[in-house]
Amino acid sequence: MSTILRILRFTRSLTPYYLSIMAAAAVVTAAGIAVPFITGAATDTVVDAVGSVTNGSGIPDGAIRSVVLLALALLAASLVETVASNLGGYWGDVMSERMRTILSTRYFEQLLALPQRYYDSELTGTIVARLNRSIAEITGFMKSFSNMFVTMLMTTVAVLAISAWHYWPLAVLLLLAYPAYLWLTALTSRKWQRIEREKNEHVDEASGRFAEVVGQIRVVKSFARERSELDRFSDHFGETVRLTSEQSRHWHSMDALRRGVLNLIFFALYVIIFVRTVTGHFTPGEMVMLIQLMAMARQPVQNLSWVVDTAQRAAAGSRSYFEVMDLDPAAVGGAGSLPRKAEAERGGGRRGDETDPGSPHRGGADASGASGSPGAPGSAPVVAFRDVSFGYDEHGDVLSGVSFEVWQGERIAFVGESGGGKTTLINLLLGLYAVRSGTIEVAGAGPDLASLRRSIGVVFQDPSLFSGTVAENIAYGRPEATRDEIEAVARRAAVDVFASKLPSGYDTVIGERGMKLSGGQKQRIAVARAMLKDAPILVLDEATSALDTKSERLVQAGLDDLMRHRTSLIIAHRLSTIAEVDRIITLRDGRIDEVGPPDELSRSGGIYAELLALQSSSSKADRKRL
Numbered sequence: 035m036s037t038i039l040r041i042l043r044f045t046r047s048l049t050p051y052y053l054s055i056m057a058a059a060a061v062v063t064a065a066g067i068a069v070p071f072i073t074g075a076a077t078d079t080v081v082d083a084v085g086s087v088t089n090g091s092g093i094p095d096g097a098i099r100s101v102v103l104l105a106l107a108l109l110a111a112s113l114v115e116t117v118a119s120n121l122g123g124y125w126g127d128v129m130s131e132r133m134r135t136i137l138s139t140r141y142f143e144q145l146l147a148l149p150q151r152y153y154d155s156e157l158t159g160t161i162v163a164r165l166n167r168s169i170a171e172i173t174g175f176m177k178s179f180s181n182m183f184v185t186m187l188m189t190t191v192a193v194l195a196i197s198a199w200h201y202w203p204l205a206v207l208l209l210l211a212y213p214a215y216l217w218l219t220a221l222t223s224r225k226w227q228r229i230e231r232e233k234n235e236h237v238d239e240a241s242g243r244f245a246e247v248v249g250q251i252r253v254v255k256s257f258a259r260e261r262s263e264l265d266r267f268s269d270h271f272g273e274t275v276r277l278t279s280e281q282s283r284h285w286h287s288m289d290a291l292r293r294g295v296l297n298l299i300f301f302a303l304y305v306i307i308f309v310r311t312v313t314g315h316f317t318p319g320e321m322v323m324l325i326q327l328m329a330m331a332r333q334p335v336q337n338l339s340w341v342v343d344t345a346q347r348a349a350a351g352s353r354s355y356f357e358v359m360d361l362d363p364a365a366v367g368g369a370g371s372l373p374r375k376a377e378a379e380r381g382g383g384r385r386g387d388e389t390d391p392g393s394p395h396r397g398g399a400d401a402s403g404a405s406g407s408p409g410a411p412g413s414a415p416v417v418a419f420r421d422v423s424f425g426y427d428e429h430g431d432v433l434s435g436v437s438f439e440v441w442q443g444e445r446i447a448f449v450g451e452s453g454g455g456k457t458t459l460i461n462l463l464l465g466l467y468a469v470r471s472g473t474i475e476v477a478g479a480g481p482d483l484a485s486l487r488r489s490i491g492v493v494f495q496d497p498s499l500f501s502g503t504v505a506e507n508i509a510y511g512r513p514e515a516t517r518d519e520i521e522a523v524a525r526r527a528a529v530d531v532f533a534s535k536l537p538s539g540y541d542t543v544i545g546e547r548g549m550k551l552s553g554g555q556k557q558r559i560a561v562a563r564a565m566l567k568d569a570p571i572l573v574l575d576e577a578t579s580a581l582d583t584k585s586e587r588l589v590q591a592g593l594d595d596l597m598r599h600r601t602s603l604i605i606a607h608r609l610s611t612i613a614e615v616d617r618i619i620t621l622r623d624g625r626i627d628e629v630g631p632p633d634e635l636s637r638s639g640g641i642y643a644e645l646l647a648l649q650s651s652s653s654k655a656d657r658k659r660l
């Protein structure tokens with residue numbers, strides 16, 4: 035219930051709708067309650083008339099006029115009911131659509147704010163399925179409840195008051211029906227809810243897998259796993275069918291019991307009404323009216339279990355809705371929007387424990403002012419990692435005590451074995467994850483992550499394109515770019531050579547995540563996207579790894595040109611592409627191993643020299659084979 039109140043607060047702007055729907059429901063109910071009175075009065079008039087006709091005194095004066103007027107009153111009541119219920123239905127539709135808009139927009143906003151870490155452990159399809167279900171359950175409930183609540187309340191109060199007025203034991207019996215019904219409903223609700231949760235888990239899981247399979251259909255097909263994916267999918271739904279049948283059997287047997295109890299109570303009510311009419315305590319008209327009122331009272335009682343059910347569903351829906359809404363973007367273990375300095379200070383206690391005396395780079399990094407630091411072309415570093423440690427989870431650090439500085443206009447490359455933490459370094463620089471300890475400083479970036487990220491142009495290892503056109507993808511970091519600007523970077527990134535051959539050139543839609551392009555083509559678009567962003571810091575994470583030597587040379591020329599005017603951090607797959615950088619930093623076991631210019635490191639016998647030897651021998655072997 036408290037979560038439903040939260041939904042009401044959350045959608046406060048819809049209050050006029052709630053009130054209008056309730057007003058319409060009140061009118062509908064009032065018109066409904068008028069009917070037994072009218073038919074009761076008509077019955078008494080008719081019984082009188084029949085009596086006097088049988089006596090031989092003829093039709094009483096005005097009797098016909100009275101019954102026609104009463105029929106008119108019935109007509110009026112149903113007209114009012116028709117108008118009010120349709121108005122209420124219309125407001126209900128608009129209200130629930132607006133509610134869906136509000137709830138899903140706020141949810142999307144929250145998802146966008148959540149850090150990378152949230153997405154590391156959630157399947158896209160599951161996120162979508164959960165959102166859709168919660169919202170459907172919440173809006174469905176709010177719509178019918180705002181209508182039903184008033185109807186139930188008014189009918190109940192009216193029927194109780196009228197029957198108490200006529201003969202109080204009727205009201206007492208009726209009052210008994212409510213707790214009996216609620217109690218019998220409550221008996222079933224825990225089991226019902228447990229099964230409902232279990233069902234939802236199956237649906238969410240199946241949806242998550244579904245989306246993954248559709249997204250990776252090529253792998254599924256080429257490993258001939260269609261059958262087993264299908265089986266896995268239908269297993270989930272086999273379970274939901276089984277669970278639903280258990281849930282429904284349980285619910286309906288309890289419902290039969292509830293209605294049985296209700297029927298007994300109504301049996302007693304009818305006996306009382308009939309007997310009291312026979313004994314002359316009630317007129318026939320009163321009897322008709324009371325019986326109709328009792329029938330009206332039955333509905334709200336029976337609705338109780340429906341209300342409890344949908345309320346539970348909506349409560350479950352809003353719980354899973356708020357589970358995500360209540361996540362604190364800064365606290366989900368990731369860098370949300372906290373200033374990065376503050377985060378680092380939280381973990382600051384570990385500083386110093388993780389110094390790496392083996393790192394030749396440590397000395398330089400300690401000079402925090404760094405103005406007089408040797409080899410520093412500018413006054414302050416553009417990027418500074420100071421004693422940064424980080425791990426994705428509790429088990430072990432991916433990076434330990436990493437410190438380095440990058441100077442204005444410098445090109446710096448990171449080398450290390452696969453899985454050595456190079457991409458992680460980039461993730462930290464972009465603030466996608468919060469460091470465990472240490473600090474990362476980026477000159478010119480404000481305290482917020484958006485300004486930090488505006489100052490960095492990045493080409494990810496996996497090109498990560500959208501389903502739009504080539505041009506839209508290139509312009510993603512700068513949507514206001516002109517066509518000429520887009521085409522200019524496309525030429526520099528060697529996109530033009532293949533874009534011109536696409537069916538609609540730059541306006542070709544490239545499929546989900548760029549499915550319709552080759553790996554190298556995707557990479558070139560990603561490079562063009564980073565070029566167009568024109569940020570002061572350029573980050574390349576194996577940006578040309580999928581290119582053939584010829585295209586790589588083309589793109590490299592464009593990149594060299596781009597790097598000339600800015601600070602660059604480069605992770606390269608082929609060491610030949612970083613032979614020209616100013617400095618290389620090598621990583622070993624999450625720590626910095628060596629720092630120095632390429633020619634110096636190539637002679638030092640470290641990882642760089644090792645990898646260089648490996649690569650040149652394999653390329654020699656390649657050449658020999660040709």
Ligand code: ADP
Nearest residue numbers: 154426427432451452453454455456457458459
């Ligand atoms: P590199 O780019 O040098 O090949 P990465 O930085 O991608 O290496 O990965 C470093 C380590 O961190 C690897 O052992 C990898 O398994 C782990 N890792 C990478 N991303 C995640 C993640 N999102 N969650 C948990 N572990 C991760």
Ligand code: MG
Nearest residue numbers: 456457458495
């Ligand atoms: Mg990597």
